[in-house]
Amino acid sequence: MKFSLVIYAAPYSTESAATALRFAKSLVLQGHELYRLFFFGDGVHNASKLTVVAQDEINLQQQWSELIEEHNIDSVICVSSALRRGVLDQTEAKRHEFGIASAHESSEVAGLGQLVDAILHSDRVVNFG
Numbered sequence: 001m002k003f004s005l006v007i008y009a010a011p012y013s014t015e016s017a018a019t020a021l022r023f024a025k026s027l028v029l030q031g032h033e034l035y036r037l038f039f040f041g042d043g044v045h046n047a048s049k050l051t052v053v054a055q056d057e058i059n060l061q062q063q064w065s066e067l068i069e070e071h072n073i074d075s076v077i078c079v080s081s082a083l084r085r086g087v088l089d090q091t092e093a094k095r096h097e098f099g100i101a102s103a104h105e106s107s108e109v110a111g112l113g114q115l116v117d118a119i120l121h122s123d124r125v126v127n128f129g
Contacts, residue, residue, distance in 0.1 A: 002033045004118035007043035009129025011060040017046050020128035021063055028071050036118040037068065037075040039107065043129055044087045047077045047107040061104065068106040075107035076114040 005024055009016030027034050039047050046064050053059040068075045077087060086102055089109045093101040103109065119125050 002035050002121065002123045003027055004036045004038065004122040004125045005034070006038045006040055006115065006118075006125065006127045007046055007129060008041045008127065010042040010045045011051070013042065014129065016129040017043065017060055018058070020126075021060060021067070023126065023128070024067060024073075028067070034071065034073050035122045036114065037064075037073060037107075038078065038115050038118060039076070039081075040078045040115070041081050041129070042085070044077050044082045044085050047075070047082075047103045048087050049104045050102045065104040065106040068104075076118075077103055077107050077109045078115075079109050079111050082109050 005020055007017060007020045011017045024034060024037070046061055048061055051061050067073065077089070079092070082088060082103070083092065088096065088098060088101055089103045089107070090101040092109050
């Protein structure tokens, strides 16, 4: 079965982002296809690489990036949500004349068309947050 996940929750505000990560890992382990991750609203913070986490806490952002890279999952950060929250990929950082990208390289900033595409090409779309 082909799934897409929409993550609305910031990494540490609720359990939703951690639950979404565990769900994504379970899907992959069970052999399902994870068509796309779409980070939306405060969920774009899950793609930030500029977060420092205490040593005794789980670094959700790093774990998302590792999962995406290890399984070659298409990962999209909503452009309007990202710009408002300062989560920029290399392209947006250059376009807005920032010296550094704040998003993990495993995700790209794009528009809602990518979410529509995910809905059209997935058997199930699951929302978290």
